[in-house]
Amino acid sequence: MRYQVPQFTDVEDKIFGPLTLKQFVYVAGGAGLGFIIWYFLPSLLALPLALGVLGFAASLAFIKINKKPLIVIMEAAFKYFIHTKLYLWNKNYQKTKKKKGADATLPSAQLTAPALSENKLKSLAWSLDINERIRLDREREAQQEIR
Numbered sequence: 001m002r003y004q005v006p007q008f009t010d011v012e013d014k015i016f017g018p019l020t021l022k023q024f025v026y027v028a029g030g031a032g033l034g035f036i037i038w039y040f041l042p043s044l045l046a047l048p049l050a051l052g053v054l055g056f057a058a059s060l061a062f063i064k065i066n067k068k069p070l071i072v073i074m075e076a077a078f079k080y081f082i083h084t085k086l087y088l089w090n091k092n093y094q095k096t097k098k099k100k101g102a103d104a105t106l107p108s109a110q111l112t113a114p115a116l117s118e119n120k121l122k123s124l125a126w127s128l129d130i131n132e133r134i135r136l137d138r139e140r141e142a143q144q145e146i147r
Contacts, residue, residue, distance in 0.1 A: 030057020
């Protein structure tokens with residue numbers, strides 16, 4: 001049985017014209033706060049504050065950095081500045097000198113990569129394919145017995 005995988009799950013629905021719900025809330029909230037500031041404060045003080053609030057609300061609604069909304073970036077920056085940082089210092093750290101020429105070899109401790117030959121890889125792939133086919137055959141047989 002094949003299942004349909006949802007596509008474009010990161011795209012939000014446009015609810016209020018060209019705006020998503022989050023964008024509309026940011027813009028409406030900024031406009032409302034800007035109006036309250038304009039209504040209750042003297043106009044000389046209210047104008048820069050209201051423009052600042054409207055600009056901040058518009059930037060929250062529309063600016064994306066590396067395909068992430070500005071509010072996510074601000075949250076990450078806030079957590080970074082607030083939380084403690086852990087700095088580790090290795091007292092026994094030894095800096096290795098780089099050799100030049102044909103004698104430039106790396107120590108054996110840095111060359112620890114798992115050795116997997118082509119034969120072992122083919123064997124592993126074959127066994128996985130066979131086990132998958134056996135499992136599928138058993139499931140089909142069980143379904144046929146139920147019917």
